[in-house]
Amino acid sequence: MIPVDERVLVVPTEDVTSLLGGREGLVSIPFHNVARVIEKRGRFIIRSVAERDETLRQVIPYMIATDGTGRVLLMRRTEKQGERRLHGKYSLGIGGHVNTDDATNPLEAFLRGKGREFYEEVDADILEENYLGIINDPSTEVGRVHLGVAYLLQLKFRRVVEEDQMESWWIDVNDLARYRDALEGWSKVVIPAVKKLLGHSTNGHSSQ
Numbered sequence: 001m002i003p004v005d006e007r008v009l010v011v012p013t014e015d016v017t018s019l020l021g022g023r024e025g026l027v028s029i030p031f032h033n034v035a036r037v038i039e040k041r042g043r044f045i046i047r048s049v050a051e052r053d054e055t056l057r058q059v060i061p062y063m064i065a066t067d068g069t070g071r072v073l074l075m076r077r078t079e080k081q082g083e084r085r086l087h088g089k090y091s092l093g094i095g096g097h098v099n100t101d102d103a104t105n106p107l108e109a110f111l112r113g114k115g116r117e118f119y120e121e122v123d124a125d126i127l128e129e130n131y132l133g134i135i136n137d138p139s140t141e142v143g144r145v146h147l148g149v150a151y152l153l154q155l156k157f158r159r160v161v162e163e164d165q166m167e168s169w170w171i172d173v174n175d176l177a178r179y180r181d182a183l184e185g186w187s188k189v190v191i192p193a194v195k196k197l198l199g200h201s202t203n204g205h206s207s208q
Contacts, residue, residue, distance in 0.1 A: 007044040009098040009109055010056040015041050016147055020136055026150060026189050028133040034149060035107055042106025047097065050145060057147035061095040061114035062135060062186055065122065068154045070198050071170045073122075074179065078165055090179050092187040092194070093148075094121050110149075118153075123161055128154040132193050135186050148186050152197055173198045 015037050020027045038059060050058050065073035075091050098113030118126070135148030160168045171179075173195050180188060 006047045006097070007100045008047045008050055009038070009042055009059045009106055009113070010045055010050050011037055011041050011043075011059060011147065013055050013057050013144075016057050016134075016136065020134060024136050024138065026133050026135055026193055031131050031149075034134060035110075038110055039105075039107040042110070044100050044104075044106075044109075047099075052145075054144045056145065058145060059098055059110060060146055060148050061098070061110070061117055061151070062093040062148040062190075063095050063114070063118055063151045063153050064092045064132075064190060064194055065094060065124070065153050065155050065157065066173075066194075066198060067157060067170060068127070070173055072173050072176070072194060072198070073155075073157070074169050074171045074176070075160065076167045078167065089184040090182045090187065091184050092176075092190060093150075093184070094118055094153075095148075096120075114149075114151075119161075121161055121166070122155070123158040125156040126153050127156055130197065132190065132197075135189050137185055137189060140185060143185060148189075150186075150190055150193075152194060 019033060019037055020029065042059065045056070047058070050056055067073075072092055073094075077089055077091065094117065095114070096117045098109050100109070102113040102116060103109035130152045132150040132152055135150050137143035160166050176183075176191055176195075
């Protein structure tokens, strides 16, 4: 269920369109440009309102985990997880909504919220972080009210925190095609960039 009084971070859709030049999918754009929009135009509104307002985008940190060997953490949301639209879907993304409990300044809230969401979901140490870009997928009802900020994180992994809400497996990035039809939309969008980065990483390890 969506908390009725949660106030979440949003930015105007028109600013997203201007920032990305109408591009869709995973868009490579410097983070400082994204940060400027969040800082100058970000605000907090009640989540249930934001879910119905396509003139706004809820800003979601979306973090993909790797173990440094070419594997990624694949997760499946159980029926005990709060977002019904994603039940049973496979996902590569760790993350969620940023709210006023994180901070009252929009950019500070995003940065703190990113860390909070990560540690709420995963018990791990972050060894390396790579910003990937912005996920813009207006092809779906959910996508038209959300904006993803994507990262690839190399972890020293221990466990998924809420194991009753999220099943998890480590899988070679090249085997993700087997799950493509069952993956949530944003996970499909980030696969090419993740495969490219992990391919370079794997090649680098093997050449040493």
